[in-house]
Amino acid sequence: MQVWKEYQEQHKDRFLNELLDLLRIPSVSARSEHKEDMRKCAEAVRSSLLQAGADKAELHETAGHPIVYGERITDPSKPTVLVYGHYDVQPADPLNLWHSGPFEPVIKDGKIYARGACDDKGQFYMHVKALETMVQTNTLPTNIKFLIEGEEEVGSPNLANFVKANKELLKADVILISDTAMISMDTPSIDIGVRGLSYIEVEVTGPNRDLHSGVYGGAVANPITILAKMIASLHDENNHITIPGFYDDVVEATEAERKLMAEAPFNEQEYKDDLGVKTLWGEKGFTTNERTGIRPTLELNGIWGGYTGEGAKTVLPSKAFAKISCRLVPNQQSDKITKLLIDHLNKIAPDYITIKAELHHGGEPYMTPIDSDGYKAAARAIEATFGKSPIPVRGGGSIPICALFEKELGLKIVFMGFGLDSDNLHSPNEKYDLANYYKGIETIPYFHKFFAEK
Template sequence: MEAWKDYQEQHKERFLDELLQLLRIPSVSARGEHKQDMIACAEAVKAHLLKAGCAKAELFETPGHPIVYGEIITDPALPTVLVYGHYDVQPPDPLELWHSGPFEPVIKDGKIYARGACDDKGQFFMHVKALEVMKAAGQLTTNIKFLIEGEEEVGSPNLADFVKNNKALLKADVILISDTAMISLDAPSMDIGVRGLSYIEVEVTGPNRDLHSGVYGGAVANPITILAKMIASLHDEHNHIVIPGFYDDVVEATPEERKLMAEAPYDEHEFKADLGIAEVWGEKGYTTNERTGIRPTLELNGIWGGYTGEGAKTVLPSKAFAKISCRLVPNQDSHKITDLLINHLKKIAPPYIQLKAELHHGGEPYMTPIDSKGYQAAAKAIETTFGKQPIPVRGGGSIPICALFEQELGIKIVFMGFGLDSDNLHSPNEKFDVANYYKGIETIPYFHQYFAEG
């Protein structure tokens, strides 16, 4: 074990510099103008895998962005760990809210500020560097495969086909994912599940063209007003979602699970201060941690229409648009929820507008049993380097491909994230603590050791 630590200590500045180089590539999968950047980033990931010790690494073309695959098979008799991550990142907008360039990484107060620093370049790169550490020390206890995709932030539209068509290539004993968070370095935790997702876009049309708001205002329905009213009606006064059937399949958390969640450190004053809010908001009868873990939600992600440019333009718009997402909990089905949401919007749409709605992407919720071999190995690894057992928690985010991984490959997933909920994922000034990055590299080799021993 000392060989691992010595090698990491000797090369930690290089490990950090190599991550910063990767963060400089603007691999935004949602925008066509970054197609070449996506290819460049995939090639960089491939090169890093080979440099770290993979016996082979290659790019697999898809109708979208490339998938990077790498492997090192030291002994077919050893267990195999499949590491999943993604090299694509969210768009950096709004740019004016960044303190530094989103693709010009800056280290300030021990934190790396850059788009993708935590989600997910910094986190999957921990595994690449952990491989290098183990390989250099001559202490590889498992076979390791890497599946690093470039479309997670747009719903992984091509990964399902790749997994279905490459089951033999991806055959493994466990899937290890670091695309989640922990409470803190002082209070380590492990996600035992992630929520599912249904993401739709809505278009509302009123008159056949933009109108003069003085000539027609008060006589013709304004699509923005109508859409806003429709969206506001989706929650009642207790912030409960009113779509009929929405909660029918929800598996309620047991009192024991809610008691366990309550043991996680939580300071509401600190929570509100960090976000700059006066009060928390959410479904009545549940704590903040429960609302973001064990309960489904419906959120408006964006709404637009009419004139939004500089100055004034007194217009009654022809159209209004919105993006709406639902986070789902165990036993909810994303296809069912999508149908319920769209059909409900059509039902409540008044006759003076026309409504169109379509699915962008979705995915199913996923739970990891805490008595699984993989979870136990990860928990023991964290206890070894942190000096305390991790608290099992439910993650609020979504990794849509998880359910398909288990369905197609027949193996369990372990979430071993080292980011923090406060790392501004999907927001301006995304960050990742350098200490967390190094802690991940230190801890991951122990997972491989304990998983092999198990």
């Protein structure tokens, strides 16, 4: 549709500047000091939807941060697409590793550097600008609804209640999500699944107070040492997770699926060079792409205790802490894995420490069928703008609300992400290529066109 391309080219600078304004808002849902920033960002999203042509856009209050809902209803007889995204972002720590301010977006070498540039402000905003494109060119072939939440990065604790209470409001024919990645601009792909998540925090206590490490060292167990040993025992020499029952429900990928995954281009040396590592690590018997897509994992996300300030303090700490996450694959259940993990940690804890472990949040794995109308429309849309068919792949990340959406709304989900695995999600110097941002805005209208023709 030439009219789309012409409109987008005419307004591309404004499309970019609007995104940069959104990125300047430090909408960190995990930090209470950003509560007002969260509301400011929600209001900005609501305004952007109205300016793009939504019939209505409103904030729905929750026990946490507000949910933004918007819609453009062209004709009730036409199919309806529900777009999901999130305006909250991860904490920017460690700040000293950023090349520029995380909430002071800069453009360098054709990339936007800022927290949330890709995850997920840059990606959901593509849909806002796609809506504007279709409204302003009088070519919108579907009804569009938007559900943009502010708690995805903390496990969406209040989304389930909202969805259950607003099924009629959210009634649609498909859910479209751009919170995933593709292989590259040269090799477009579509995620056909995301992994589930179990995220816990562990507290280990030894003595009833911090001790002088000279007076008491060697006589009292150090909680940091004990916790480190416990965590190290969670993988064996083949990097296989040692928790009894952890793999019991895993649905093994078929040889045909593994063969299909192997068709995706992968240069191991480039992968290592990009990450600055000499050797890759992972479960024996699986390729890198398989380890990050079809296999469950257990990772240590943070560990701390004792004195970590400037200079030296010879202390034997009273406590040590860790955050641990498990990524789950189809048929694994987050509550079951959480229980297995916590029970195992309690079992292996020696009697010279006490342990407390609790769940932060979790979510279920999700797979989308490649024979669905939504997937076919997405594949046709990408082929229309990239000039080649996308490869179906499994994503390594988690979007905890996917299983909830299907259960409560009875809808299939299509993942049409335009980010890259190398975009430093959740890390310092998060980035998003301008080319990907604009390509997403170009491609999304085709999804609506092809889905309306199903």
